[in-house]
Amino acid sequence: MTGLSTWDQFWYYFAHNGFFVLQQFTRHFLISVYGVLFAAIVGIPLGILIARRKKLSDTVIGIANVIQTIPSLAMLSIIMLGLGLGVNTVIATVFLYSLLPIIKNTYAGMQGVDANVLDSGRGMGMTKFQILYLIELPLSFSVIMGGIRNALVIAIGITAIGAFVGAGGLGDIIIRGTNATNGGAIILAGALPTALMTIISDLLLGFIQRKLSPQTSD
Amino acid sequence: MAKEEPLLILKDVSKIYKGGNAAISNINLTINKGDFICLIGTSGSGKTTTMRTLNRMIEPTSGEIIYKGQNIHKIDPVKLRKKIGYVIQNIGLIPHMNIYENVTIVPKLLKWPENKKQAKARELIKLVELPENFLERYPAELSGGQQQRIGVIRALAADQDLILMDEPFGALDPITREGLQELVKSLQEDLKKTIVFVTHDMDEALKLATNIVVMDEGKIVQAASPQELLRHPANEFVRKLIGEERMLQARADVTTAAQIMLKDPVSITLGRSLRSAIQLMRERRVDTLLVTDDEDHLKGYIDLESLALDSSNRRATSVSDILNTKIFRITTTTLIRNSADRILKQGLKYVPVVDQNNKLCGIVTRSALVDMVYDIIWGEKNDTAAPTSPALKQGGAQDA
Incomplete structure (x- = not known):
């Protein structure tokens, strides 16, 4: 093995452990997606709520900001105290980190809806719920999606660290690499797919965002 | 309902x-x-x-x-x-x-x-x-x-x-x-x-x-x-x-005949003799007389021309004999805007103003209209001047 360059070693690792890498890739992806999904389920309604009640917005965004400042490794350790080792701890951490971009963007998106459109909607006799799903959500959709994209990118990074608490994922391969002597190739085998996942998922979400954004012209 | x-x-x-x-x-x-x-x-x-x-x-x-x-x-x-x-x-x-x-x-x-x-x-x-x-x-x-x-x-x-x-x-x-x-x-x-x-x-x-x-x-x-x-x-x-300007411009739009009419038209009743009619014309220096019945209802007018025509055969004796009933009249509530055109274009010297019951109330003279048009074009600061100014020219248009 010592005769091979790092690059050759990398391909060698892939050739022999391709299935393992793919398995970890899927696991990594799902952990991130679950975290972001839960954050969206909580964060979007919360963003809508604070857009309605301006007094709450400072508090809620403040709390989300504080969460964001805690280093991810520290956060994992703290949550581990409650949830123990394993996948759940990582999903919870991803959830917490994803809240800020999702809440903030939902809030910004709702704020960005033209007040005149809302006024005329209300004046025409729409209920609050009709205003929300006929006007506010379609018009703030792309901003909210921006928040979700942002959250997913962060989430993939955090999941990589999650391997420390035994959740598996591509981080697991990276840790193997750091523990092995001359493990550069193994580190790459974990790191490159992580980077690739980030780029691909961002592009994919961007595509979905454009496809689903309501038309405003032909 | x-x-x-x-x-x-x-x-x-x-x-x-x-x-x-x-x-x-x-x-x-x-x-x-x-x-x-x-x-x-x-x-x-x-x-x-x-x-x-x-x-x-x-x-x-x-x-x-x-x-x-x-x-x-x-x-x-x-x-x-x-x-x-x-x-x-x-x-x-x-x-x-x-x-x-x-x-x-x-x-x-x-x-x-x-x-x-x-x-x-x-x-x-x-x-x-x-x-x-x-x-x-x-x-x-x-x-x-x-x-x-x-x-x-x-x-x-x-x-x-x-x-x-x-x-x-x-x-x-x-x-x-x-x-x-x-x-x-x-x-x-x-x-x-x-x-x-x-x-x-x-x-x-x-x-x-x-x-x-x-x-x-x-x-x-x-x-x-x-x-x-x-x-x-x-x-x-x-x-x-x-705005002052708009009020002046709008005056023609909202001024009624009652506001600019002269309240003392020269008139004569149907039953009077022609002699007294001529006398009245000479006194007031006018060439036409508005004719009313005893209750002041406007019936028509007589003018100097018909008097002169009649003077050759002298058949007529009273005002009613030479009465001309074709007369353009406006009511007190008529907007000047709607009748000014007609007065000016037809060359009428004046038009009689009647109330709803056809009772003679006054006349609107050409000069009163002209005054109003002047005000609109050149403006005037004193709002009260316009309605009173035609009065100064009382009789002017009725002059021969």
Whole structure:
């Protein structure tokens, strides 16, 4: 093995452990997606709520900001105290980190809806719920999606660290690499797919965002 | 059926914000079906607040609003608003819906069947003279004027009979605005809609309104028809809002015959002899005499020419024998605007003015008209001068 360059070693690792890498890739992806999904389920309604009640917005965004400042490794350790080792701890951490971009963007998106459109909607006799799903959500959709994209990118990074608490994922391969002597190739085998996942998922979400954004012209 | 009840009655409506700031106080207003009400005033006068209480966009602090005999406080606001059209200055079309969807929002909320919505949208787009394929376009693809046309028909889509408009044409250029004003006026007249229209543009109010409500500091200063407002502004504020220039220009529009007529016409009764008629003419130095019966009812006139014709055969003995009954007369309430043209073009020296019972009240002379035209063209600072000046020329036009 010592005769091979790092690059050759990398391909060698892939050739022999391709299935393992793919398995970890899927696991990594799902952990991130679950975290972001839960954050969206909580964060979007919360963003809508604070857009309605301006007094709450400072508090809620403040709390989300504080969460964001805690280093991810520290956060994992703290949550581990409650949830123990394993996948759940990582999903919870991803959830917490994803809240800020999702809440903030939902809030910004709702704020960005033209007040005149809302006024005329209300004046025409729409209920609050009709205003929300006929006007506010379609018009703030792309901003909210921006928040979700942002959250997913962060989430993939955090999941990589999650391997420390035994959740598996591509981080697991990276840790193997750091523990092995001359493990550069193994580190790459974990790191490159992580980077690739980030780029691909961002592009994919961007595509979905454009496809689903309501038309405003032909 | 008894006399139709008013569409809307506002009773002592006030809106007081926290801290005792009164946006409007004690507004009393009655709006009848088919009225075109313009609420006018400076910024912060409460005109928009007043309008927005009508569809419960703003809840008044006290007072009540009766819509078709029902207190609107007891109507679900969502249901109420679907019955009342709403047009705002910044149009507020929904950008991600095409024109068809925008126009049919209220019908959609009311769950109309698709074919009924289609038919309505087509009918409405024709009403504002836009091509039917505009229905598939998006708001961003239309000009400002076109967008506001859509804004207007959107307020008509569910056959609302009351329409609220908040400075709808404020952001448009003068030419587009004029076109839309005419459109709204004809919609109101043809479709018998009742419109409550907020504006700060007096020209717009004078042009459109059947009733103008002038507001200042949350109170109604004056509520009157445009003519009444121009003729009798309630105070200095209204006068300023209208503007001196407009009042002068408008004078011809609102001046009635009674205001500029001479009250002492030279007249003679039917039964008098020709001799006394000639004597009267000589005394007053006039060439025609208005003839009345004993109760002052105008019967016609005699002039020097017919007298002279008769002098050769001397058959006539009394005024009634040479009476000329073909006479153009106007009533005291006739607007000078409507008769000035005729007087000037036909070269009449004067026209007799009668009241409703055909009783002679006075005459309007050519010189009085000319004075008024001068005032309009060159203006004059002293408002009271115009009505009195014709009096100085009393008899002038009746002179031979």
